[in-house]
Amino acid sequence: MPAHRKLALKPRKQPRQARAQATVDALFEATIQVLLTDGLPRLTTIRVAERAGASVGTLYQYYPHKQALLFAVLQRHLSRIGEAVRQAAASAHHTSLATMVSTLIAAFVRAKTERLDEASVLYAVAAELDSRELIRETGRRTRAVLAAMLETATDAKFDDLDTVVFMLAGAMAGLTRSVVETGAPPKMVRALRDHLQSVCLGYLEREARPRSLKSTVGKGRQPQQISS
Amino acid sequence: MPAHRKLALKPRKQPRQARAQATVDALFEATIQVLLTDGLPRLTTIRVAERAGASVGTLYQYYPHKQALLFAVLQRHLSRIGEAVRQAAASAHHTSLATMVSTLIAAFVRAKTERLDEASVLYAVAAELDSRELIRETGRRTRAVLAAMLETATDAKFDDLDTVVFMLAGAMAGLTRSVVETGAPPKMVRALRDHLQSVCLGYLEREARPRSLKSTVGKGRQPQQISS
Amino acid sequence: MPAHRKLALKPRKQPRQARAQATVDALFEATIQVLLTDGLPRLTTIRVAERAGASVGTLYQYYPHKQALLFAVLQRHLSRIGEAVRQAAASAHHTSLATMVSTLIAAFVRAKTERLDEASVLYAVAAELDSRELIRETGRRTRAVLAAMLETATDAKFDDLDTVVFMLAGAMAGLTRSVVETGAPPKMVRALRDHLQSVCLGYLEREARPRSLKSTVGKGRQPQQISS
Amino acid sequence: MPAHRKLALKPRKQPRQARAQATVDALFEATIQVLLTDGLPRLTTIRVAERAGASVGTLYQYYPHKQALLFAVLQRHLSRIGEAVRQAAASAHHTSLATMVSTLIAAFVRAKTERLDEASVLYAVAAELDSRELIRETGRRTRAVLAAMLETATDAKFDDLDTVVFMLAGAMAGLTRSVVETGAPPKMVRALRDHLQSVCLGYLEREARPRSLKSTVGKGRQPQQISS
DNA sequence: CATGAATGAGGTTTCATTCAT
């Protein structure tokens, strides 16, 4: 785990005048634009400021350093996704696994796909060391939300909910990432929602089966067999 | 899609003597170590050379530039994984879905987990623009291998094999990444193999079912329902 | 001798209202405080204004630029000291050397020590190029005052009054600086007055002796010997 | 006392090749030159490098940051002076006060005056916060050397040697500074040695007198009287 | 008068890469 100095990643000050708020918004949007057209390694504070129609100095009025700017952009993105997932999960409490999955995945994929460019480009930002904690914390919260939902499923119970939720969230995030980040063909992007639902539902149904039906001899679980 | 200059990413020359091979190995290992302790943004050629017990000059004897070194390290890693997957897939031709999945996932997870640190740290390298093509090409090959295997499954057929393989590969890579990259607790790392098998098998079983059993009204597939 | 642009170092306008005077006082005090806590290199106009409970704009209402503010603060300090010295010197005309010295030093040390923090911190400001002329001019005036006083000494005469006064002033300022600037222990600060008197009186007594008693062979004076 | 981060002020690496040593020397000399012609506030790393006929990068090979460079220059200067004082003091052990003073001051003034430009310009560097500790430490050592010498004086004893030495050192450094820093007329520079001797000898003779001859009533010592 | 947002020149520092030894 790489060592590095902890930076305060908070914005430097809140804009008080209307003009200032406009500037901050422009910086935000410019950051995504630059990420999109130049990529993270060529994102410089000057370039962002220029794209926003502002000067570097202005950028630094609101963000103490480059990382804080990127952090803020990532944070907003993750908040949106997190919020979508939270609402979907809340609305699916006390329903069947199938409903839960279809509701959840639909919301998640819609949120991620809504601004496909932003999503694809922020994976690079998320990989930066400084974002690690934010990512982890977001993961924790999402898993809590999923666990709370799954516990109310009308047609399923899980022995090891923690692990199941961990894998479920991982599969959702991971598969989506695979599709979004690499710039997969539109066909695959369109197919994502249904197939992700299939992936998740297939998994959950398997894990919801009573443990007794599975061979559980030896250390860890054995490779599972299809019911013959 | 970000623009970027094309660099020749091939090593400058092949090491012919034993000493040279040792140097190259040391550079490889040093790269991983620096990535681990300092992170990609603080990986400098001098630091890598020092860690390898060599000088910058020597590094540049073998690689025309930094990117080439990183590229080579990533390539070796991907080759290993790819080779493991290829062999597993070949060995599972003409078997059941369950066998295929358990064989494949076991090999894939073992390969990824073998050097957990290397795997976790190379995701950052893979995110670099220059690696995109390598990643894509590796993905294509892996999918071809998987498709060839799945076509010989004794107990399943797939309407849209391309899409299924795309999602299968995505789920494998994505879920593994989620677990490996963020430094998940050991418990989850240990659980990965079985649950990834469950994820994949659950998905493939669902997709292998005859289309007629699913409601397919409208454009795209509808949210799927569990068989009541 | 370093070259530098000439700036108008005068305040921009004289405060006429009570409120304005309060602002100026606050700016003065804030300058000292910032100097104390952050040091000259980190003294910024915004920081000073904030400490003073004002805005940068307001600061620039009273001073055309940062140098002018610092200049003004230094000037006020030097005026105080100069005034104290002038009054003490005037009051000691036509007295003995010993009285002159004790009166003078007492006043000087008291003035410097009164606001020890201010004094200690302004040495840094005084070192700035722009202050050089102010320092020199202040030095000239002080020496004139001292010379005028010494000429009326009832018990001493000096061959080379210019030089003696130059050295006397230098010793006073220099020794005081050594004690004040480096943050000497309180014991030394307390001892300063008496010992500075001793230094000055010892020197003046020596220089007041008739030249004939000293060996003055060669260019310049020879190393002096104690009367055996 | 201003707060600020502690920086490692050590040079970054020792030059190993002859060429490198030449570069370091050039950087050293260039620093003084720039200080002389542009002043501390306009001393930039680029300017120093240019003047040295090198590039900024080279400068940063040997000094981790600007402060370290300035620190090194100041340190060398102080070492020279310190060494001169130490030798002079050592050579004057077990002699009379007068011999001690004349030996010491002669060496001190010669060392300071030898490179008058360097000395005058380094006062500004010494004022920087980062140099404070170096200054203090140098002061401590000098005082120890002076105390050791004075204790062996054949014709004098001191009640409070600590204080006397503190003031003696302060007077030496302070008066010299007053003369050197402000760019005093050559006449005064030439007169410095003799008059500084007079100042110091006058002071020490006074302080060496038996305490009983001084009025010591009340808090602290009273203003001293010339022996009538 | 006061405010504080905006500016942008300029300073510091890093690091990939070259090349004389």
Added chain:
DNA sequence: TATGAATGAAACCTCATTCAT
């Protein structure tokens, strides 16, 4: 071949100063 000193473009960030509100 190996070394490591030197280069300099380019990035980050600061802060004195202006000016619309």
